[in-house]
Amino acid sequence: MPKFHITIFIAGEETAQARRSVETLGRILDEQLPGRHELEVVDVITHPERAEKEGILATPTIVRQLPPPVRRIIGEITDAQRLLVGLDIDPTASPEAIGERHDR
Numbered sequence: 879m880p881k882f883h884i885t886i887f888i889a890g891e892e893t894a895q896a897r898r899s900v901e902t903l904g905r906i907l908d909e910q911l912p913g914r915h916e917l918e919v920v921d922v923i924t925h926p927e928r929a930e931k932e933g934i935l936a937t938p939t940i941v942r943q944l945p946p947p948v949r950r951i952i953g954e955i956t957d958a959q960r961l962l963v964g965l966d967i968d969p970t971a972s973p974e975a976i977g978e979r980h981d982r
Contacts, residue, residue, distance in 0.1 A: 882907075882915040882967065883944035887929060889937040891921045899938040899954055906958045910969040942967065945974070 886903055888896035900919055907915045922929035922937060932941065942949040942965040951964040962969065 881944070882911055882942060883918070884915055884965070885918040885920060885932075885941045885943055887920050887922055887932070887934045887937050887939040887941070889922050891919075891924075895954070896921075896938070902954075902956060903940060903961070906955070906961055910958060910962060911967070940965065 884903070884907060886900060888899060890896055904917055907917055920928050922934060928934075936952050938952075938954060940951045940955065940961070949965045951961065955961045955964075961967075
């Protein structure tokens with residue numbers, strides 16, 4: 879089954895805010911999409927070229943890369959519902975269904 883691919887862009891892996899953001903996002907994704915997601919963490923300090931390529935202007939930025947279309951949220955997320963709505967994720971729907979919904 880295809881998975882949701884989520885990327886979080888942070889500034890400085892060792893900062894308290896970055897750790898908190900990654901931990902919170904990971905927990906929410908594990909609860910809402912168990913076994914159905916991949917989480918990639920990109921530190922814009924060590925990978926500025928990736929941030930530039932993706933057009934990242936602020937951190938943390940969370941991007942749903944797959945399924946298309948791409949969705950973004952800027953800022954720290956503590957509310958699971960806000961994250962799901964902002965990234966257009968329905969935990970009960972398959973990634974294919976989300977893609978088909980936007981192909982119409």
